[in-house]
Amino acid sequence: MSKALKERKDVEEALTWDLSAIYATEEEFQSDIKKMKELALKIEKTYKGELNTADKINECLDEFRKLYEYIVLIGSYVELLVSVDYTNNENQDKYSKAMNMVSDIESRLSFVESEIIEVKDEVLEEAIRNSKENTNFLKEKKRAKKHALHPEVERVLAALSGTLEGPYQVYEQAKHADMDFNTFIVGGKEYPLGYALFENEYEYENDTEVRRAAFKVFSYKLRQYQNTTATAYQLQVQKEKTLADLRGFDSVIDSLLFSQKVDRDLYNRQIDLIMEKLAPHMRKYAKLLKKIHNLDEMTFADLKIAVDPEYDPRITIEESKKYIEGALSIFGDDYLDMVKKAYDERWVDFAQNKGKSTGGFCASPYGSHSFILLSWTDRMAEVLTLAHELGHAGHFKLCNENQNIFDTDVSTYFVEAPSTMNELIMANYLLSTSDDKRFRRWVLSSMITNTYYHNFVTHLLEAAYQREVYKIIDEGGSVQAATLNSIKKEVLEKFWGDDVKIIDGAELTWMRQPHYYMGLYSYTYSAGLTIGTEVSKRILKEGQPAIDDWIEVLKAGGTKTPVELAKMAGVDITTDKPLLDTIEYIGSIIDEIVKLTEEIEG
The missing domain is CATH 1.20.140.70 (Oligopeptidase f, N-terminal domain)
Structure with a gap:
């Protein structure tokens, strides 16, 4: 541990x-x-x-x-x-x-x-x-x-x-510098706890007692900071409201969508269709996890556990190279050369240490190469995360090489498409390396728990919550911790229904993401992954022509709108079809996981 x-x-x-x-x-x-x-x-x-x-x-x-x-x-x-x-x-x-x-x-x-x-x-x-x-x-x-x-x-x-930018700085300092998590004891054994340890390890812990105890202690510490964090967030959204009013926008949402170059129809579609159409598929997946793990009840603290708890492939950073290079080589020699340099020239911060930002990101300053922040845990799932961040690196390598600095400002609606698509390219590559049913189920479940859960569920539920906050702000109201907790809990209950118990602490999930200080960012993960899913399917079907089109899209940078970029890649995001097709694709993956489970355990 x-x-x-x-x-x-x-x-x-x-x-x-x-x-x-x-x-x-x-x-x-x-x-x-x-x-x-x-x-x-x-x-x-x-x-x-x-x-x-x-x-x-x-x-x-x-x-x-x-x-x-x-x-x-x-x-x-x-x-x-x-x-x-x-x-x-x-x-x-x-x-x-x-x-x-x-x-x-x-x-x-x-x-x-x-x-x-x-x-x-x-x-x-x-x-x-x-x-x-x-x-x-x-x-x-x-x-x-x-x-x-x-x-x-x-x-x-x-x-x-x-x-x-003060509200964001207050949030980051409270989260990374001030929160000192207590250890916790289960079965007479003491366990250390920290933000990164919880999000990178304990959420995936197979031992139910340890996992739920970690969630309880983690939530206890978050709750101590809920009023400070809520105050910082209230200042952020009030700032955005004031600026929106000063600039003559009808709402905060319209103001924040202006820079993304998309309209409210595209924004609302992502939230409404996923809340309605994806929820049944994810509830089905949650019920499968409950059955496999023989849980008394499926709680919010159990949603990230593995389908196959005894099959959790481990991989070192060095070993990850062959998978990363093998999968991403389809984009050509220049792209592969970038991947190799990322390892050899230390573009990536793999370390786990106190005070480090949680999660992962890729920064790509114009005039230099990209820098990727991770906290490597030796889980095979990290390969998908690294592929994701290298998707950003590859995007901005091509963008920065082909555009001047004014034209590298890519709409956030599109910016997650290259990264999330890389996860799918990696998953499909892994599937091609083995015929073993158990390995196939692991890869497919990783696609659900990492790629789709993270982007189509976690971030999408953030977006649904965020939209409710802005409705209050647009009507002249304010938000405090109790209000934010209530909104978050209602969103979670609506999505998971009776199949997942939204336990104490789940409502504090709004405190865990920095995205709320970055405008309407959360919903763009599902928007990008919708494009990425459709393009990855096209690559599997058509091969090089689809890859060539995608490379040209990456080179275009900020010279095109999200609708235009998607169209270059063969995807029409002005209709519901790409999103509905993606949701159906997610459902088909879950159905196959259920089937494989029956075959393996039968």
């Missing part, structure tokens, strides 16, 4: 990422900060009050792109430093200083967007015609015209950008 987590300083270097790929020395870091500040001053001095012709606008934006590259590298570097150890005060200080500088620069240069937005349409159209590099940026400014505020207001908001 789990051991107490190490301090970051005690972690083996080979398990950590190498941030020297961004800045090898402190001198390099400080040099870029100096260049960033000098370029910002130059732009302000040269162009403020002068952006009234197409030529001046494009000249300014050519310099602004260079500045943006410095901002992205510097910001990414300090964020990555902090993410692996929130208890490191030196890195926290470095982060705060850097982000304060960026906020100051963004405030002083807010005139760039304000002046561009204020010029006559014919000047803006001329600027668009005259510069391919700046075309999409300028088109976005034109689209944003009706929601722009007075230049001085925009300047103040930019100056406050760091402060406006």
